[in-house]
Amino acid sequence: xxxxxQVYLLAGLVFAAVAVLSARDxxxxxxxxxxAFWALLAxxxxxxxxxxxxxxxxxxxxxxxxxxxxxxxxxQPADDSAQRQERAARHGNKLFLLALxxxxxxxxxxxxxxxxxxxxxxxxxxxxxxxxGALLAFVAGLTWLxxxxxxxxxxxxxxxxxxxxxxxxxxxxASLGAVFALAGVGQVVGxxxxxxxxxxxxxxxxxxxxxxxxxFTMVMGNxxxxxxxxxxxxxxxxxxxxxxxxxxxxxxVGMLAGFCGTLMxxxxxxxxxxxxALLELKDRNAVVKxxxxxxxxLLVFNVALIWWAAF
Amino acid sequence: xxxxxxxxxxVMVGGFMLRLNPLLVVLAAAVSSGLAGGxxxxxxxxxxxxxxxxxxxxxxxxIVLPVIGxxxxxxLQERARTLIAGLKGATLPRLLTGYLFLRQATSxxxxxxxxxxxxxxxxxxxxxxxAAAQPKNEQEAEQVKAMSAATDNVGLFxxxxxxxxxxxxxxxxxxxxxxxxxxxxxxxxVWAIPTAFAAFAIHAxxxxxxxxxxx
Numbered sequence: 198x199x200x201x202x203q204v205y206l207l208a209g210l211v212f213a214a215v216a217v218l219s220a221r222d223x224x225x226x227x228x229x230x231x232x233a234f235w236a237l238l239a240x241x242x243x244x245x246x247x248x249x250x251x252x253x254x255x256x257x258x259x260x261x262x263x264x265x266x267x268x269x270x271x272x273q274p275a276d277d278s279a280q281r282q283e284r285a286a287r288h289g290n291k292l293f294l295l296a297l298x299x300x301x302x303x304x305x306x307x308x309x310x311x312x313x314x315x316x317x318x319x320x321x322x323x324x325x326x327x328x329x330g331a332l333l334a335f336v337a338g339l340t341w342l343x344x345x346x347x348x349x350x351x352x353x354x355x356x357x358x359x360x361x362x363x364x365x366x367x368x369x370x371a372s373l374g375a376v377f378a379l380a381g382v383g384q385v386v387g388x389x390x391x392x393x394x395x396x397x398x399x400x401x402x403x404x405x406x407x408x409x410x411x412x413f414t415m416v417m418g419n420x421x422x423x424x425x426x427x428x429x430x431x432x433x434x435x436x437x438x439x440x441x442x443x444x445x446x447x448x449x450v451g452m453l454a455g456f457c458g459t460l461m462x463x464x465x466x467x468x469x470x471x472x473x474a475l476l477e478l479k480d481r482n483a484v485v486k487x488x489x490x491x492x493x494x495l496l497v498f499n500v501a502l503i504w505w506a507a508f
Numbered sequence: 509x510x511x512x513x514x515x516x517x518x519v520m521v522g523g524f525m526l527r528l529n530p531l532l533v534v535l536a537a538a539v540s541s542g543l544a545g546g547x548x549x550x551x552x553x554x555x556x557x558x559x560x561x562x563x564x565x566x567x568x569x570x571i572v573l574p575v576i577g578x579x580x581x582x583x584l585q586e587r588a589r590t591l592i593a594g595l596k597g598a599t600l601p602r603l604l605t606g607y608l609f610l611r612q613a614t615s616x617x618x619x620x621x622x623x624x625x626x627x628x629x630x631x632x633x634x635x636x637x638x639a640a641a642q643p644k645n646e647q648e649a650e651q652v653k654a655m656s657a658a659t660d661n662v663g664l665f666x667x668x669x670x671x672x673x674x675x676x677x678x679x680x681x682x683x684x685x686x687x688x689x690x691x692x693x694x695x696x697x698v699w700a701i702p703t704a705f706a707a708f709a710i711h712a713x714x715x716x717x718x719x720x721x722x723x
Contacts, residue, residue: 201565207639208568222697238567245561251550254557257535267531278586285583285590293585295579296631299572300622307619323621324568327560334575342664352577362531368566369534374515375559376538380545386509395704402647415516421676425683431688444689448680449669449699456665463524467566470530472625476634483654486662491662491711498706506699 202391204328211353212333218347227270231358235262238365257372264362271358288342295338302366320385356475363474367467370418377417386413387430392442394431396487400504401438406431410451411458417482418464420455425450446507460492461485516541522573572626580631588632589639600641600652601719603657604711607633611663612704616670629660648722654720659711666707669700 209259217226218234237259245253285292305371306326308318317325338382339346357364379381394405404426413423432451436442459465469485480486516537523533535556542552592598611623623629634656643649668674672693680696 205564205566206566208571211574240563241561242567245564248557248561250554250558250561252557253561254553254555257557257560258553261531261535265529269528272588280705281583282586283582284581284585288582288587290587292579292582292584293591296584297576298629303621304619307621324565325677327569327621328571331572331575335578336570337679338578343579348581349574349578352581353574356573360570362529364570366530366534368560368563369531371563371566372556372559373534373538375562376542376555377513377516378543379547379555380516381510382513382541382545385509385511385513396615397555410529413633414673416520419517421679424676424679428683429687435688444684445691445695446699447538448691449677449696450703452676452680453666453669453703455640456669459665461662463530464520466530468661469627472660473654474626474627475630476653476657478650478654480650483650484657487651487654487658488661491658491707491714494710495666495703495707498710499703502702505615506702 198318199325200321200387201304201324204321204324205242205245207328207332209239209244211346211350212236212242213240213413215354215357218351219358222272222354225270225272225358227268228272230263230268231270234260234269234289234362235357237249237263238426257369260365261369269361272355274355289303293339295334295341298337299327301331302333303327305309306330347397359477360471360474365470366470370464370466374417374419374422378422383422383426386416387426390427390430391434394435395477399508401436402431402440403507404500405505406436406447407454407496407503410455411461411496414455414458415462415464418459418462418466420452423455423458424448427455436503440508442503442507447503450499452505454496454503457492457496457499509526510515510545513541514542515544521651524616569624572612574633576626585635587629588635592636592639598640599716599719600637600722601712603637603640604633604715608659608663608711608715610669611660612708613668615664617703618671618674620664620668620671620674623660623664625657625660629657633660641719643722651718652722655715659715662707662711666704670697670704672697 216232216235216239219228219235222228237256241256303326306329307322310322364403378498390409395401410423410427417423432447436447437444462472463482473481473484519537519540539552588597610656634653637652637656641652643652661703669676677693681693684691
């Protein structure tokens, strides 16, 4: 059955190839740092299950040491914009067909693989489809554009250099969430929230629930981590049991209030920090800043919706 | 209640404000909260390592970069710019509002992974938005690119919860069930619709204003 194992194998091979090309990148003064960083990530993908918990922890220490001590550099990109213009004119809009291979494979795979549970792990349909789309586009691109397989990997290395340490920040934050849960951070925050709310005020409870969801999401970087804490602390005991609110509205809209928090925090790195790195923006927080004016009125809307629709 | 476990949050906030390397900050936060929560150092590192290994799927998305790079080498961004520049009436607000609508609609059908920052925003949407807006300086160009990424996020977040089999709906259903409240996914997902409309209205209004400001 095709599942995470095969996807991780593919990802490991890609990172390993990037590591090798980084080591050979003479234009990057810190090329050994880059090579070691991507090699560690390749090791994690290929053999993470055999390293043991402490082994994986040491691997993380290595990644953080390289990135944290400024060991990552960036090669000089060969700027051949004239050549790109010329090629763009020659290929025409057929380039968009190639660009659509990944999304269309993801689309088809998401639907079709559900009917083949013996071939593809039903829980991993999305990731398997994404990997398959990347492979198909890789082969189609090489065939159509008549390039050697080294070329896309070299281009991939160029883009990975641009992303740099931000590439593993989302995974690091997800792991931080797990350690926070182990240490009991959620219960403490939930406990504090309950003490803050004045008793007997429905409006105060609704506002505390909505704002708390957004704020705790901003701290944790993830509404999924905030939801159980805030719902257990305020949603269930006060809004649902004491004030007899509609649990569907409280849960569903409460989660969306959390999503407003996701838009406003650098902790949600894969949505907010990674794109800034991918788009090579100067300000790491440019995307967050752009989202705050949408998120705040929407948060007000969500709090008002809970108050109006649930009671 | 052991308030010391909150020290990790303080470390995160302080580290981000001091603009230290975020990877260092995250690890320091985990270690400080873990120690405060009664774990020893090796146990914290092992717990972090286990979680890191369990969440590798988060970093799988980077496997699309070689293909994206190959297409960029052959002029995909330039082609995207040419296409938009050749369309009469392709303004920044129209382009991004159209994308917002498509992203919300497809996410509502469960098709969350057909677009994204690596797959569509960097190679297609951001260059198209730049061509449509024709920014006058570097600062405006940065704003247009950041807004492209922001539009993808808003579309995804406030579309996906309308789909009944998405992770957050299943999380809510599971959590409520543990607490004795049984709801169908549909009862939850239907309540994502008002916010989806509100998100579209608010963000489209901001796009319209941005279009006027940059003109």
